[in-house]
Amino acid sequence: MTLVPEIHDVVPRRSDAMLAAARDFWQLPDDELDQLLTVSRAADRMELKLTVPEAAHDATCAALGVDFARFPAYRVYYLDTEDRALDRHGVVARIRSVHHRPDDSVIKLRPVRPGGIPAALRHSKQFVVEVDGMPGSYVVSGALKAHLGVHDVKRTIARHRPLHALFSKPQLKLLAAHLPRRVGIDDLVIFGPVDARRCKLVPDGLNRPLLVEQWTFPDGHRILELSTRCLPDATLQVAAQLAAVLHVYGVDLTGPQQTKTRATLDFFSTRPPSPRRHGTRLYADLTS
Numbered sequence: 001m002t003l004v005p006e007i008h009d010v011v012p013r014r015s016d017a018m019l020a021a022a023r024d025f026w027q028l029p030d031d032e033l034d035q036l037l038t039v040s041r042a043a044d045r046m047e048l049k050l051t052v053p054e055a056a057h058d059a060t061c062a063a064l065g066v067d068f069a070r071f072p073a074y075r076v077y078y079l080d081t082e083d084r085a086l087d088r089h090g091v092v093a094r095i096r097s098v099h100h101r102p103d104d105s106v107i108k109l110r111p112v113r114p115g116g117i118p119a120a121l122r123h124s125k126q127f128v129v130e131v132d133g134m135p136g137s138y139v140v141s142g143a144l145k146a147h148l149g150v151h152d153v154k155r156t157i158a159r160h161r162p163l164h165a166l167f168s169k170p171q172l173k174l175l176a177a178h179l180p181r182r183v184g185i186d187d188l189v190i191f192g193p194v195d196a197r198r199c200k201l202v203p204d205g206l207n208r209p210l211l212v213e214q215w216t217f218p219d220g221h222r223i224l225e226l227s228t229r230c231l232p233d234a235t236l237q238v239a240a241q242l243a244a245v246l247h248v249y250g251v252d253l254t255g256p257q258q259t260k261t262r263a264t265l266d267f268f269s270t271r272p273p274s275p276r277r278h279g280t281r282l283y284a285d286l287t288s
Contacts, residue, residue, distance in 0.1 A: 017240075018236060018237065018240045019236065019240075021240035021243050022236040022240045024240075024253065025135060025239040025240070025243035026133065026135060026136075026138075026239060027135040027136050028136065028138075036131065036133065036235075037235060039131065039140055040131050040232035040235055042114035042115065042129065042140075043129045043131045043140060044128050044129050045128065045130050045131075045229050045230065045231060046130070046133065046230050046234075046235050046238070047130055047132050047133065047227055047229050048133055048134070048227060048228055048229075048238060048239060049132065049134050049225055050134055050227070050246065050251070050257070051134065051223060051225050051255065051257050051258055052225070052226065052252075053255040053256070054222065054224075056252065057214075057222060057224045059250065060224060060249065060250070060251055061212070061214075063249045064201065064203065064210075064212060064249060065201070066201070066212050068197040068199070068214050070199075071197045071199045072098065072099040072100065072101070072197070073099050073196065074097060074099055074101075074195075074196055074197070075192065075193040075196070076096050076193060076196055076215070077096075077097075077193050077194075078092065078094050078261065078264055078268075079093040079094075079095070079188040079189070079191070080093065080188060081187075081189070084265060085179075086179075086188075087261075087262075087265055089178055090110050090112075091107070091108070091109060091175070091178045092108040092110065092261055093107055093175060093185075093188065095153050095166050097151075097153035097154050097193075100150065102148055102149060102150055103147075103148040103149065103150065103151070103152045103153040103166075104145060104146065104147050104148055105146050105166050105167050105168075105171065106143050106145045107144045107167070107171045108141055108143040108144075109141065109142045109174075110139050110140065110142070111140050112140055112141055112142040114129050114140065117129070117142060121170075121174070124144070124170065126144055126146070126170065127142060127144045128142070128143050128145075129141070129142050130142075130143065131232070132259075134257045134259075135253050135254070135257060137257065144168075144170060144171050144174055146167060148166060152165075152166060157190065162186045163185055163186050163188060164184075164185045164186055167185070172185065191264055191265055191268040192264065192268065194215045194216065194217055194218075194260075194264055194267075195215070196213060196214065196215045196216070197213070198211060198212065199212050204248075205241060205244055205245040205248065206228065206241050207241065208228055208230065208238070209228065210226060210227070210228050210245075211225075211226070211227045211228065212224070212225075212226055213225045213227070213260075215260055215263075217264075223258070225260065226251070
């Protein structure tokens with residue numbers, strides 16, 4: 001006897017073709033797909049994403065008609081302890097510096113159990129529960145975001161100002177609950193930057209925007225990610241559409257997948273960070 005409802009008990013009945021196409025994207029056993037659809041009912045939205053193999057980046061961008069040179073660049077940084085204690089405990093602290101646009105910061109918890117989130121936080125308009133899914137895996141996350149001023153991130157890092165100035169009071173409270181003992185946010189070190197560009201388009205066959213995002217690391221290697229969002233009750237339909245569209249554009253759904261967060265932390269972990277060394281290097285980069 002299983003406690004997990006069947007797929008057709010979780011969502012309105014779909015055609016066999018749609019269900020097969022959705023499986024094509026998720027590439028999960030039926031029991032795990034059932035669980036994904038069940039847990040999604042407690043989320044605010046779904047994000048379906050896919051990492052394109054590096055050898056196929058140019059062909060994918062050409063097929064989609066994407067020229068990243070036409071879009072503004074931004075820089076992404078993660079904060080953590082030197083031994084990545086936040087990462088080990090499922091906490092992400094990220095800041096972004098956007099060219100000529102307001103910066104932003106986010107504190108994300110993943111995995112998170114929707115039923116275990118304090119009511120005040122769950123009902124905050126700034127807090128979003130999302131199921132992040134890519135072929136072969138998914139995770140439920142909770143994110144608390146804050147909007148900053150133009151150049152706030154650049155000034156804070158370049159002038160060695162306290163990092164807490166880049167986060168709202170609710171974010172600081174959430175982060176403090178997950179920091180190691182005797183560690184404050186201003187003690188964290190910076191993993192970054194990664195240079196990124198993004199564009200949105202609506203390809204034929206997909207009734208919503210597809211986000212195409214390219215992250216370029218200091219050594220020149222890149223991540224190309226395709227993603228789209230939907231409400232939980234549209235998960236099967238959108239997964240089916242996305243799988244069909246990606247096949248048309250020649251995108252491999254079976255390639256190795258990675259998250260941008262983990263890739264960034266892994267990359268900069270090979271260059272042991274310290275507040276002083278990273279601050280000095282970033283100052284040179286940001287003022288060049």
